[in-house]
Amino acid sequence: MSKNYIFTSESVGEGHPDKVCDRISDAILDAYMKVDPYAKTAVECLATTNFVCIAGETRSKEQISHYEIEKIARKAIKEIGYQQAEFHWDQVNIDIRLHEQSSDIAQGVDADENKDEGAGDQGIMFGYACRETEHLMPAAIHYAHTILKSLSDARHAGIVPQLGPDSKSQVSLEYVDGKPVRAKSIVLSTQHLESCSVAEVREIVRPYIEQALPEGWMCDEKELYVNPTGKFVIGGPHGDSGLTGRKIIVDTYGGAAPHGGGAFSGKDPTKVDRSAAYAARHAAKNIVASGVADKCLIQLSYAIGVSHPISIFVDTYGTGKCDDDKIAKVIQEVADFSPRGIRQRLGLNKPIYTRTSSYGHFGRSSEADGGFSWEKLDIADAIKAALK
16 A cells, blocks of 8 residues: 555534434433443434434333433434424424334343353444554544534534534545645535625634644645535535434544444444444554554454354554464453453443444543543553563
8 A cells, every 4th residue: 555645534513414313312322321221222313304213122121211212312402402493402303113122132132041141233343543643543533523523612612603513524634654744635514504604604614623633734725625515504404314323434433444334323232333343442542552553453243142252353554563363362361352241341331322422432532430431541551561
């Protein structure tokens, strides 16, 4: 691969139609985690003009009524900031189609005297880390998220009342000798009031873009594309329908690493689509933090009902200080990748998921209540010692 190239990643804001759905799905998951830390959920959401459909499966010691689920969905929409005529938190019609989890799935997941807890589904999951940013994330997706998060914070604080909840960003970075050096181009689309011109929107957002990038990284003025269609007043689920789990590359590494295909939002931690992706990121980040490699990709694979990974693959892209096979062996000694082991080790049976629904599941700071626990650098020393 050439060492001089341009690489692009995109992000979408919390008011993007798909992210509205992710937010609702994860808010419902958190509600179940509060009443039963071992609840099983697979909650999907669809949103369009003043309509939301919530569907999926749940199993819990204490069920949550449809009335309460509707309240949770309305609260999520309100917190995002939707009170527009065509999509309003208090006026949207909500259809709830949740039912009990399949008994066939339950028998594979549940532990009993003859078997440990099994994976909630088959599939492959990837984790990735690199030294492009202090968060050990690919730079393009990191800055794409940062731009939108800063604009969202300003909107919620009332600093930019001209802007609406729906937004997207796209950052193209120039790489020289394999390292990012500047932004080649930036695309920013944000919903705005009818009274606000495209030129005004450009002046509003430019400072937030500049502040999000390292000094000297701002692209040329002609390569800054703000609302390139010329107008973005109609937005959110009225402008385009939304679905849970449709922004899986935004949620992970912006295309800099493979993705197994499984979405995260609305799924409890027995679903390895979510928990094993978190575990793989945790391991990859700690490998890079340990100094063993500058870049690391980890793949895990599972079979439904089986209590251990079927395979573990490590690729350090030639940056490892020892063989990748040896690193793969060591991380299995340092960390338990069984579904139960991941849940317990990362403390995933908690209401910590709503906050993950926007601006990426990775590259965030671990929090005191257990949020983003997979971002901790708590096994780096053990990995380094084992590979001496």
